[in-house]
Amino acid sequence: MLFYIAFSFYILIGVSIVIRLLLNGMRPTKTLAWLLTIFTIPVGGMFLYLMLGRNRRKNKLFRLKHTSEINSYIKEVQKYHEFITDQERKEHQKIMSLITKNSSFPPSTGNSLRLLKNGNATFQAIFEALEKAKHFIHLEYYIFEEGKLSQGLFELFERKIKKGVAIRILYDGIGSISLNKVYINKLKEIGVEIYKFLPIRFGKFLSSINYRNHRKIIVIDDQIAFTGGINVSDKYVQGDPNLGAWHDMHLQLEGPIVHSLQAIFAMDWYLVSSDDNILKTSYFYPHKNAIGSTAQIVHSGPDSDFSATQHMYFSIINEAQDYVYITNPYIIPGESILDALKVASMSGVDIRLLLSKKSDNAIVKWCVRSYFERLLQAGVKIYLFPEGFVHSKTIVSDDTISSVGTTNLDIRSFEQNYEVNAVIYDDSFAISLKNDFLNDCHKSIQLNYDTFVKRPWHHKLKEGIAKVFSPVL
Incomplete structure (x- = not known):
């Protein structure tokens, strides 16, 4: 009898979570992923959703x-x-x-x-x-x-x-x-x-x-x-x-x-x-x-109606005519930023990404690298800085606009963290940041698409496994 009561309670909670997922208006792929998690991992799936999956912007927990x-x-x-x-x-x-x-x-x-x-x-x-x-x-x-x-x-x-x-x-x-x-x-x-x-x-x-x-x-x-x-x-x-x-x-x-x-x-x-x-x-x-x-200051957090920092990155990439240079340690961009980078590069914009060869987290390292092949295929230039760890979060474009701040190029910064960036509309400042970026690129290792696609299969496996965790990294 106790088992049936517990099972009924479990089903009731599961149904309420499913309804919440459908009402929250998440991306279909994300909704499906959480549904599979909830119903394939007994109890633990629900716990993970309650801790990591709830849409704070929709629910307005922080008002x-x-x-x-x-x-x-x-x-x-x-x-x-x-x-x-x-x-x-x-x-x-x-x-x-x-x-x-x-x-x-x-x-x-x-x-x-x-x-x-x-x-x-x-x-x-x-x-x-x-x-x-x-x-x-x-x-x-x-x-x-x-x-x-x-x-x-x-x-x-x-x-x-x-x-x-x-x-x-x-x-x-x-x-x-x-x-x-x-x-x-x-x-x-x-x-x-x-x-x-x-x-x-x-x-x-x-x-x-x-x-x-x-x-x-x-x-x-x-x-x-x-x-x-x-x-x-x-x-x-x-x-x-x-x-x-x-x-x-x-x-x-x-x-x-x-x-x-x-x-x-x-x-x-x-x-x-x-x-x-x-x-x-x-x-x-x-x-x-x-x-x-x-x-101008741009800030966002789980209490924001929209991800203002993500919109800022997307807009700078989308409006670029000549180049976009990004330094960021955690490039796990999500589909919108990923597509913006690929489309800009394939349209003739010089897109360059600078990040560390080393990483402070193994899962993050392989998740970041899981995006490299698609970006390189689209013509994006990727540089790995070999000395120490690069933690900067900067973007500069067309010698006219740049940003320095706290926002990583990942889902956590865009959706879950309180972040702040300064956006600067100044030619001389942009050129100074660009020159610093290019100087670091000269010290770095540029990845080659033809070489990268031949990486060992176990590297690809690690990338695939790590990418599953991208929404919570």
């Missing part, structure tokens, strides 16, 4: 952007941007409009942007800027690890708090899982406000473990900000014993564009703390009118 407080706040943020003229926005009007609709932040001009390559240059600039803080310091990181960098930050925070500077820190519950409670308590004792983003909790384990805050943001007095691929970890300055030196790209920003990053931090802070005091325009400070770069 942050639909609160009246946030809607009012975004309208106020928009007033603090220096809007550009129709003439200035003519060349990239479509992508500017797309990002504005997706992320609510219009482009602004008069920005000073500084490209920072690798950890030493990045953290030197960050510490110099932090030392100048007078009002507040806001930090948001996916990985915040203990070491020399974290100790240096602690000592700086201690000095700044004594001078009346307010310090707030957000760190991801999974990415920073190794962060010691002793260190966190020391920060709290000196007056730092610190929150964990989506912590692992028994009651919310299934609903939150797969949705992470992958952003890296620092905002200082609303005057200077930083974003990019570099986390707070000593491996960015000391290297990794297994992978060697970590190569990454970061960005220092000054000007009206900083308002957007401050707003993103404020909304994330409000999500975890429920403190609406952060949603005040008193955190916005005026910027001097200056001639500078036009730039």
Whole structure:
């Protein structure tokens, strides 16, 4: 009798999940994959779906952007941007409009942007800027690890708090899982406000473990900000014993564009703390009118209506006339980006991808490589950087548009993570990023299609097995 009750309950849950799948409007292939998983793996299939498969955009588990407080706040943020003229926005009007609709932040001009390559240059600039803080310091990181960098930050925070500077820190519950409670308590004792983003909790384990805050943001007095691929970890300055030196790209920003990053931090802070005091325009400070770069912030997450970062990549690739150069460690693009790359390449656009020869994850390595044959066949040029590990997330096109940020070229970044990128509409900046890319290509190994297709069969088998896991990597 007990068996029949349990079996009936199992069938009832299974039917409810099937109905949910059909109502969510997933891609047919994804829906079919989950149906097969649910009905071929007893109990475990349902568990995997509840943890990894639910459509957060459709279900609106995170309703942050639909609160009246946030809607009012975004309208106020928009007033603090220096809007550009129709003439200035003519060349990239479509992508500017797309990002504005997706992320609510219009482009602004008069920005000073500084490209920072690798950890030493990045953290030197960050510490110099932090030392100048007078009002507040806001930090948001996916990985915040203990070491020399974290100790240096602690000592700086201690000095700044004594001078009346307010310090707030957000760190991801999974990415920073190794962060010691002793260190966190020391920060709290000196007056730092610190929150964990989506912590692992028994009651919310299934609903939150797969949705992470992958952003890296620092905002200082609303005057200077930083974003990019570099986390707070000593491996960015000391290297990794297994992978060697970590190569990454970061960005220092000054000007009206900083308002957007401050707003993103404020909304994330409000999500975890429920403190609406952060949603005040008193955190916005005026910027001097200056001639500078036009730039725009694009952000997305599981609470977004659309994947704004994916749309950004797709639009840049689709609009390219001459070339698109992409540096990214995790190229698991999904069908839309994959088709965009292939179509652009076959149309005569010079498409180049730069990533590491080494990988920090075996499954990810083989999954990434599973796309190489199709891309090479379409004429896409692929370069493997042999020295250390490339962690940069950049794209540059046609000497006119580029982006630096946190977004990987994979389904996780597009669908499941909170991400942020800066899109720069500046010729000189694009040319600088292009030249850096080409310099790295000269140091790299270019794959050849005829050679690659002859790779060992067991490599192809590993690629095929790894590709099955692409939706959750």
